[in-house]
Every structure is written in C-alpha cells, then in structure tokens.
Amino acid sequence: MTTMEALNLMLSDMLGPQGPLIAVLVLGGFFALLLYTMAAARRDDPIEKLKRAQNAGAKASDSQQEKLRRKGANAKLDKYKAFLEPQSEEELSSVRLKLMQAGYPSRDAVRAYHLAQFLLGMGGLALGLSYYLFVKKTPESTATDMIMWVLGPGGAGYLLPKYWVTRRVEERKEEITAGFPDSLDMMLVCVEAGQSLDQSIVRVAAELRASYPALSQEFQIVAQEMKAGKDKTQVLSDMGERCGVQDVSSFVTVLIQSATFGTSIAEALRVYAGEMRDKRVMRAEEAANKLPTKMTLATMMLTVPPLLIILVSPSVIGITQLG
Numbered sequence: 001m002t003t004m005e006a007l008n009l010m011l012s013d014m015l016g017p018q019g020p021l022i023a024v025l026v027l028g029g030f031f032a033l034l035l036y037t038m039a040a041a042r043r044d045d046p047i048e049k050l051k052r053a054q055n056a057g058a059k060a061s062d063s064q065q066e067k068l069r070r071k072g073a074n075a076k077l078d079k080y081k082a083f084l085e086p087q088s089e090e091e092l093s094s095v096r097l098k099l100m101q102a103g104y105p106s107r108d109a110v111r112a113y114h115l116a117q118f119l120l121g122m123g124g125l126a127l128g129l130s131y132y133l134f135v136k137k138t139p140e141s142t143a144t145d146m147i148m149w150v151l152g153p154g155g156a157g158y159l160l161p162k163y164w165v166t167r168r169v170e171e172r173k174e175e176i177t178a179g180f181p182d183s184l185d186m187m188l189v190c191v192e193a194g195q196s197l198d199q200s201i202v203r204v205a206a207e208l209r210a211s212y213p214a215l216s217q218e219f220q221i222v223a224q225e226m227k228a229g230k231d232k233t234q235v236l237s238d239m240g241e242r243c244g245v246q247d248v249s250s251f252v253t254v255l256i257q258s259a260t261f262g263t264s265i266a267e268a269l270r271v272y273a274g275e276m277r278d279k280r281v282m283r284a285e286e287a288a289n290k291l292p293t294k295m296t297l298a299t300m301m302l303t304v305p306p307l308l309i310i311l312v313s314p315s316v317i318g319i320t321q322l323g
Contacts, residue, residue: 085110101244102168103214105221116161124157125150169244172214176245179212181280183219184251184273191266197255198226218243232259247276 086092092110099109106112132141132149183204190200205219218239225235233256240252251272258268 085114097241098165098169100242101172102165103172103217104165105242113161113165117158120160121154121158125154128153173243173245175212175214176218176243177247179208179215180245180247180251181273181276183208183212183215184269184276188266188269188273191269197265198223201226218248247279 086095095110095113099105099113104113128150131153132146136145136149186204186207187200190203191197195203201219202223205216205223208216208219221242222235222239225238226232236252236255240249243249254268254272255265257263258265
C-alpha cells in the first residue's frame with residue numbers, strides 16, 4: 001500500500017466517504033487564508049504609497065462633490081451598486097419609477113429593493129434546503145421533491161419584494177384617486193382667497209396629512225421642488241409621472257396649459273374640481289351597481305343549501321321511517 005492510498009484510507013475512516021474531498025477543501029482554504037495574511041502584512045513600497053497619496057488628493061474634491069450630490073445615499077450599498085443596480089438604463093428607470101409610485105423616493109430605493117430580493121431569495125433557499133434535509137427527505141424522495149422544496153421557498157422569497165411593491169403601488173393609487181377631488185376643492189378655496197398656487201399647495205399638503213398621507217407627500221414634494229427653484233412645468237409633470245393616476249396627469253396638463261396661455265388658474269381649478277366631483281359620484285355608482293353581481297354567488301352558497309335542507313329533510317325522514 002502506497003502512502004497516498006494509506007492517507008486516503010485514513011481520511012475515509014475519520015471523515016467518511018467524502019473525507020479526501022473535505023481534506024482538500026480545508027487545505028485549500030488554509031492556503032488561501034495564509035496568502036491573504038501574507039499579502040496584508042506586506043510593507044508598502046514608498047513610491048507606490050506616494051502615488052496613492054497623490055491620486056487620493058486629486059480625487060478628494062470629486063468625491064466630496066459626489067457625496068454632496070448623493071446626500072442621504074448609503075455608502076455601504078454604494079460599494080455594491082454594480083451588483084444591486086440594473087446595468088440597463090431603461091430597466092433602472094422603470095424600477096425607480098415603480099418604487100417612486102409605491103412611495104419610496106429615496107436614492108437607495110433601487111439598491112434596497114434588489115438587496116431585499118437577493119437576501120430573501122437566498123434565505124428562502126437556505127430554509128427550503130434545511131426543511132428538505134431534516135424533515136422531508138426519505139429514501140423514496142425524488143429529485144422533483146428536492147427541487148420543489150428547495151427552489152419553491154427561494155422563488156417565493158425572491159418574488160416577495162416585487163409583490164409587496166406592486167400592492168403598495170395599487171393601494172397608493174387608490175388613496176390618491178380617493179383624496180384628489182377634496183384636494184382640488186381645498187386648493188380652489190385657497191386660490192380664490194388670494195393665495196398663490198405655491199402657497200395653496202403647501203396649505204393643501206398640510207391639511208391632507210392626516211386623511212390622505214400619500215397625496216400629502218406628493219404635494220409636499222412639489223412645494224419643496226418649487227422652493228428650490230425648479231421649473232414649475234417640470235415639477236408638475238414629475239408629479240403626474242410619480243402618481244401614475246390619470247386624474248392627476250390631466251390636472252397637471254390643465255395647470256400647464258393655464259400657465260402657458262395665461263388664463264385664470266382659479267377658473268381652471270373650478271371647472272376641473274367640478275369634473276372630479278362628478279367622476280367620484282360615477283365611481284361610487286359603478287361600485288354600487290357591481291355589488292349585486294358580486295353578492296349573487298355568496299347569496300346562493302349561503303341560502304340554497306339551508307333551504308334545501310329545510311325542504312328535503314322531512315321527506316327524507318319520512319321515507320326512512322317507512323322503510
């Protein structure tokens with residue numbers, strides 16, 4: 001018996017059939033750790049150190065400006081932006097717009113979204129694998145069972161953030177649609193009382209904070225952008241895009257046209273607010289007309305079985321007694 005065979009036999013006896021493979025992996029990890037330690041302990045070359053200091057000084061102002069431009073950004077997530085952000089500009093813009101419509105306007109929203117998908121996906125895979133190995137695995141288990149129990153939780157964890165964001169977008173759109181007619185009425189009152197459009201938007205945002213927080217947040221963003229000196233037309237267009245509601249987009253178009261052609265904003269608000277009130281009544285009537293159709297199935301399921309029992313039970317009992 002050679003030395004290698006004896007070593008393989010000893011490792012198999014100690015660690016099982018996979019003993020040689022485990023030993024190779026442990027040995028490789030040890031050498032990798034040793035090389036990393038030696039590289040970290042190596043003294044820097046003075047010339048290289050000087051070059052790095054010069055490059056750092058040249059880039060200091062650029063990095064400071066980048067930090068100022070990206071205030072509020074998470075530096076830890078910034079390290080992994082190539083991994084956590086889509087490389088396609090189209091896809092990045094689409095995800096960012098969807099997160100804005102869900103109420104997440106932060107600069108790091110896209111990275112946090114993809115990080116949540118990655119972590120929940122890997123966590124689901126780990127949980128599924130653990131559950132399969134320690135609970136569901138039997139000698140009769142097949143590869144299909146393993147794939148179902150391992151990949152199923154992983155896929156569910158990966159899709160969970162997408163489902164959450166989609167639900168948030170729909171709920172936020174419903175809230176904005178419900179509160180928009182009231183906001184137009186309040187804005188009309190403010191404008192007719194002598195306030196400017198900017199002041200009326202600030203007042204409406206403050207008044208809506210308790211009842212419609214999503215709509216209040218949008219008006220606050222508009223007010224802050226106007227105070228910062230951004231073009232009013234662009235600010236209103238951005239609001240319509242962020243909300244993703246047709247009523248808001250039409251309202252933005254009305255305001256832009258009113259400002260372009262110099263017509264009275266109060267008159268435009270009065271007409272549009274009346275249309276929004278009529279549309280809200282129409283939506284309520286539509287929901288009321290749908291209600292009987294939706295209740296038909298529930299009414300049949302809850303009414304017909306008890307009625308059959310009441311009508312048929314005496315006959316069944318009589319036939320049983322005669323028999």
